[in-house]
Amino acid sequence: MADNILLQVEGLKVAYGGIQAVKGVDFDVREGELVSLIGANGAGKTTTLKAVTGLQPVAVGDIKFLGRSIKGQGAWNLAKQGLVMVPEGRGTFTRMTITENLQMGAFIRKDNEIADDIEKVFGLFPRLKERRAQLAGTMSGGEQQMLAMGRALMARPKLLLLDEPSMGLSPIMVDKIFEVVNDIHQQGVTVLLVEQNASRALELATRGYVMESGAITMKGDGKALLNDPKVRAAYLGE
Numbered sequence: 001m002a003d004n005i006l007l008q009v010e011g012l013k014v015a016y017g018g019i020q021a022v023k024g025v026d027f028d029v030r031e032g033e034l035v036s037l038i039g040a041n042g043a044g045k046t047t048t049l050k051a052v053t054g055l056q057p058v059a060v061g062d063i064k065f066l067g068r069s070i071k072g073q074g075a076w077n078l079a080k081q082g083l084v085m086v087p088e089g090r091g092t093f094t095r096m097t098i099t100e101n102l103q104m105g106a107f108i109r110k111d112n113e114i115a116d117d118i119e120k121v122f123g124l125f126p127r128l129k130e131r132r133a134q135l136a137g138t139m140s141g142g143e144q145q146m147l148a149m150g151r152a153l154m155a156r157p158k159l160l161l162l163d164e165p166s167m168g169l170s171p172i173m174v175d176k177i178f179e180v181v182n183d184i185h186q187q188g189v190t191v192l193l194v195e196q197n198a199s200r201a202l203e204l205a206t207r208g209y210v211m212e213s214g215a216i217t218m219k220g221d222g223k224a225l226l227n228d229p230k231v232r233a234a235y236l237g238e
């Protein structure tokens, strides 16, 4: 394959009862890219990610990972193939320690480099190392976001899906999270980043898509979208 498509979403439609939340969406993510999917509240971004990860049934369309349909597959199967999501709201195991959460992230692995990878996660997030024995449920929102990202990395994903990692965090923590998203991408992990923070997400993006009312309305290079007057007017308050 020329530009090695990891994820291909084709004609995706998703409904909640009678309400169409995603109305025929096409996009792809190629190996090595950081693709940002931006859009306002209720645009259908999370619903799209849930359809990709089998948490929400696909009404119409197909989802392919490395050329094969993954429609309806659950988290375990997807992780084994290298597709891992950090959900909106993080979903850490609150009654386990940080180290235990990271070990859980490696549940699909049988190699003997898990302890080494925990040290790599601690390298990305020194804060987690300081608190390695603390229960996840007692950590701040930003720390839980770091842990959720660290746990996902423990699966050694080929493609990491991040749903609004900066949501609800303080400005300093937002800076830290985007810095680490960039580091993760620079280290060779392909990333699909869903964000309402359009400027930060597009600054880092190889390519981007804009979603409105269940449809993709614009797409292009990250920088081109960032400088597009329509994007700036609608999403950057200009």
Ligand SMILES: Nc1ncnc2c1ncn2[C@@H]1O[C@H](COP(=O)(O)OP(=O)(O)OP(=O)(O)O)[C@@H](O)[C@H]1O
Pocket (backbone or CB within 6 Å): 016, 019, 021, 039, 040, 041, 042, 043, 044, 045, 046, 047, 048, 088, 196
């Ligand atoms: N479980 C559900 N049942 C019914 N409707 C839902 C459900 N989840 C989402 N929706 C609706 O689907 C639409 C898309 O929601 P979705 O969560 O995908 O948006 P989003 O782009 O992720 O928004 P945000 O940026 O606020 O997270 C919204 O109108 C929402 O109300």
Ligand SMILES: [Mg+2]
Pocket (backbone or CB within 6 Å): 045, 046, 047, 088, 163, 164
């Ligand atoms: Mg959402």
